[in-house]
Amino acid sequence: MKLKNLLFPAIILIFFSCKKTTDTPTPSRQDTYVNADAGSTWHYHQADSSGNTPVNTDYTITSTTKDSSISGKTYHVYNVSNGNNQYLNISGNDYYQYDSLPAGLGTTAFERLYLKDNMNVGTGWSQTLSVTVPGIPIPVPVTLNYQIAEKGVSRTVNSQNYSDVIHVTATISSTLIPSADLTTSINSYYAKKYGLIENSTLVSLNYLGVVANVNVQTKIVSASLL
Numbered sequence: 001m002k003l004k005n006l007l008f009p010a011i012i013l014i015f016f017s018c019k020k021t022t023d024t025p026t027p028s029r030q031d032t033y034v035n036a037d038a039g040s041t042w043h044y045h046q047a048d049s050s051g052n053t054p055v056n057t058d059y060t061i062t063s064t065t066k067d068s069s070i071s072g073k074t075y076h077v078y079n080v081s082n083g084n085n086q087y088l089n090i091s092g093n094d095y096y097q098y099d100s101l102p103a104g105l106g107t108t109a110f111e112r113l114y115l116k117d118n119m120n121v122g123t124g125w126s127q128t129l130s131v132t133v134p135g136i137p138i139p140v141p142v143t144l145n146y147q148i149a150e151k152g153v154s155r156t157v158n159s160q161n162y163s164d165v166i167h168v169t170a171t172i173s174s175t176l177i178p179s180a181d182l183t184t185s186i187n188s189y190y191a192k193k194y195g196l197i198e199n200s201t202l203v204s205l206n207y208l209g210v211v212a213n214v215n216v217q218t219k220i221v222s223a224s225l226l
Contacts, residue, residue, distance in 0.1 A: 033117055033166065033190045034090050036076040037226040038065040042195070045158075049215040058221070061086060070098055071111060088195075093118035112144070115168060115190055119148045135210045138176075145171045155189050157198050157219050164192035172203065181207040194223055 040063040048055040060081040068075045068087060075087040075098055087098040095115035116125060124147035130139045150167035170186040173179065182205050189198040196218075203214035 031192065032090055033115060033192055034076075034088055034095060034195050035193055035225050036063055036088075038063050040223070040225045042223045043221040044218055045221050046216060046218045049217075050213055063226075073111070114146070114188070115166065116146075116148075117166060121148050121151050123148055133210060136176075136208055140176050141174055143173050143175075145173060149187075155191065155197060157189075158221055160220075160222070162189075162191035162194060162197050165197070166190045177205075177207045181205065193225060194220070196220070 042061045044059055044061070046057045046059070048057070062079045062081075064077045064079055066077040068077055070087065070089075073089045073091060073096065075089045075096075078086040078088065080086055089096040089098070089111075093116055094113055095117070096111045096113055098109060099112045110129065113125065113127060119125075124145065126143055126145045128141060128143045131142050133140050147169050148166065149169045150165070153165050153167065155162050155165040155167075166189070168188045168190065170184075170188065172182065172184045172186075174182060183202075184204075185200075185202040187198075187200045188196060191197045197220045199216075199218045201214055201216045203212060205212040
């Protein structure tokens with residue numbers, strides 16, 4: 001079972017039929033941690049050390065002129081250089097990505113609340129899902145636990161310094177799977193106006209014959225914001 005893209009970083013890409021696409025894009029607000037200005041681009045490098053042979057991938061995300069209406073929310077559409085799309089929404093101080101779990105851990109799309117920019121350091125939130133895992137005969141309850149670890153800090157990524165950064169930690173847990181069989185360490189850094197600038201995801205799962213080891217790092221290389 002492949003878990004390397006399990007909700008982190010924000011390159012989770014999905015296709016779905018419950019959307020209505022328009023050519024009226026969401027206007028950007030300069031004080032937020034997302035940018036919807038059409039033509040803005042972000043270049044990332046991802047290093048995947050999950051397997052025996054490390055895999056390095058470079059990709060580009062481009063903001064389009066389109067929005068999609070999904071479950072009553074307006075999601076801005078971003079093109080990714082591999083030919084897929086990404087969908088992001090900001091509702092007040094809450095940031096969502098319309099995601100699906102990877103094949104093998106359930107494919108139902110859902111709204112993932114990945115950032116709350118008005119929360120204090122040390123506070124957090126959670127989401128609980130019910131997923132189907134091959135090899136496990138009953139639905140598995142999975143909880144995504146988030147916490148604001150740092151706020152308003154500076155972070156240097158690939159020699160570029162970013163200010164007003166929020167550091168979010170996340171873990172994945174389940175009331176069905178013993179904590180000794182599922183360990184996670186996920187760190188995401190979001191910079192004002194830029195969005196995601198860095199992510200590291202470590203996941204180790206060994207339960208009822210389902211084994212996965214994930215070690216993925218994603219870093220922004222450059223960005224051109226309009």
